[in-house]
Amino acid sequence: MGQRIGRQERSKKLDLVLSETMKAEAEVQSNKKEAEEPKAQHQRLTPVFGVADLKNGITSFFMSTGAIGLYNVGQSCCLNSLLQMFFMNIHFTRILRRITVPLHAVQKRRNVPYQMLLLLEEMQCGKRKAVSPVNLACCLSAYKVKLFVQYDAAQLFLTLWNLIKEQMAKPELVEELNGLYTICVQEHLACQKCSHETKRNSSMLTLPLPVLDSNSQALRTLEDCLQYFFHPEELNVHNMCFCVQCGRKTPFLQSMKLVHLPQTLTIHLKRFCFEQSAYIHKLSHYLPFPQDLDFNAILTENQCQADDNEKAAWQYELFAVVAHSGSTSCGHYCAYIRSLTEHKWYCFNDSEVCQVLWDDVKCTYGHSSLHWGETAYLLAYMKKHPQ
Numbered sequence: 001m002g003q004r005i006g007r008q009e010r011s012k013k014l015d016l017v018l019s020e021t022m023k024a025e026a027e028v029q030s031n032k033k034e035a036e037e038p039k040a041q042h043q044r045l046t047p048v049f050g051v052a053d054l055k056n057g058i059t060s061f062f063m064s065t066g067a068i069g070l071y072n073v074g075q076s077c078c079l080n081s082l083l084q085m086f087f088m089n090i091h092f093t094r095i096l097r098r099i100t101v102p103l104h105a106v107q108k109r110r111n112v113p114y115q116m117l118l119l120l121e122e123m124q125c126g127k128r129k130a131v132s133p134v135n136l137a138c139c140l141s142a143y144k145v146k147l148f149v150q151y152d153a154a155q156l157f158l159t160l161w162n163l164i165k166e167q168m169a170k171p172e173l174v175e176e177l178n179g180l181y182t183i184c185v186q187e188h189l190a191c192q193k194c195s196h197e198t199k200r201n202s203s204m205l206t207l208p209l210p211v212l213d214s215n216s217q218a219l220r221t222l223e224d225c226l227q228y229f230f231h232p233e234e235l236n237v238h239n240m241c242f243c244v245q246c247g248r249k250t251p252f253l254q255s256m257k258l259v260h261l262p263q264t265l266t267i268h269l270k271r272f273c274f275e276q277s278a279y280i281h282k283l284s285h286y287l288p289f290p291q292d293l294d295f296n297a298i299l300t301e302n303q304c305q306a307d308d309n310e311k312a313a314w315q316y317e318l319f320a321v322v323a324h325s326g327s328t329s330c331g332h333y334c335a336y337i338r339s340l341t342e343h344k345w346y347c348f349n350d351s352e353v354c355q356v357l358w359d360d361v362k363c364t365y366g367h368s369s370l371h372w373g374e375t376a377y378l379l380a381y382m383k384k385h386p387q
């Protein structure tokens with residue numbers, strides 16, 4: 001199916017700079033509560049959909065059938081997997097249901113959140129085993145997200161998220177969306193020749209974790225990858241930075257402190273790698289990730305810039321895995337998602353959806369000798385105790 005993988009940089013710093021493009025106002029997040037009474041949601045939605053439809057939808061989707069597939073339209077397995085990850089997240093759908101419906105037909109066709117809402121509603125009708133995302137795909141093509149093009153799931157996730165955010169008319173929903181997904185870190189750069197230090201707050205949609213260390217050795221677990229990501233890095237030789245105090249390029253120590261973690265934390269395992277040449281290859285080695293993740297047990301005091309209240313909420317459980325199989329030039333995506341209401345795992349493979357066991361999800365840990373095998377690429381963790 002030919003998944004084309006986007007360019008990836010080695011340096012953590014560059015990732016941060018890239019993440020700046022989403023510019024989510026650095027320290028916005030103060031963990032917004034998205035709890036609002038279901039009654040009010042129904043009322044707000046009445047102008048769009050019949051309440052009876054919606055009720056029926058919610059019941060059939062979340063209570064009984066659990067999951068509906070999406071047909072593959074023009075190699076849309078990557079898009080489908082990401083859509084399922086959005087739609088199975090009840091915190092996201094609570095926001096999506098409150099969008100302002102565009103007035104005119106043309107605006108409706110071109111509005112990504114609205115088209116997502118229509119698709120969600122169609123899925124929630126619960127009458128079919130799968131529905132077609134073709135209208136949403138057409139809508140996305142107006143924003144250069146074309147069909148028959150293979151995407152890198154991490155890049156497409158960022159593109160979709162930015163489109164959703166830009167096209168939500170209500171600022172309060174944008175703020176809730178930021179609160180739901182945005183990770184806040186503080187980047188420290190310290191000159192090693194003088195005492196000069198600069199700090200910068202950054203927001204990221206995903207934690208882009210290298211799966212190899214600086215000596216190109218495979219990191220062994222997700223926890224190791226996280227520790228490596230937050231480990232201070234020396235910038236010397238070719239990576240020296242200009243120090244305003246020294247007036248020249250000097251070696252720097254770059255470190256990152258974790259400021260805030262969102263309700264839905266998305267981790268990007270950088271399994272697609274450039275080495276020496278333009279040739280991209282996939283790192284398919286075994287890399288286990290836990291169902292329960294406690295950041296307080298992973299990071300040192302020094303790697304955090306957060307109060308006790310914030311840190312108390314850093315307990316996560318695995319919610320979704322977007323897995324890639326095949327090679328960088330020819331591959332396929334599917335998503336394993338644990339229903340937040342039923343607490344059961346499902347595998348969403350385009351139109352095919354089936355209930356699976358945690359052991360099946362663990363098959364995405366990877367295997368060095370099975371390069372074509374399925375490997376986890378994006379991981380979404382959900383806060384256990386939202387603040």
Ligand SMILES: [Zn+2]
Nearest residue numbers: 191194243246
């Ligand atoms: Zn200096």
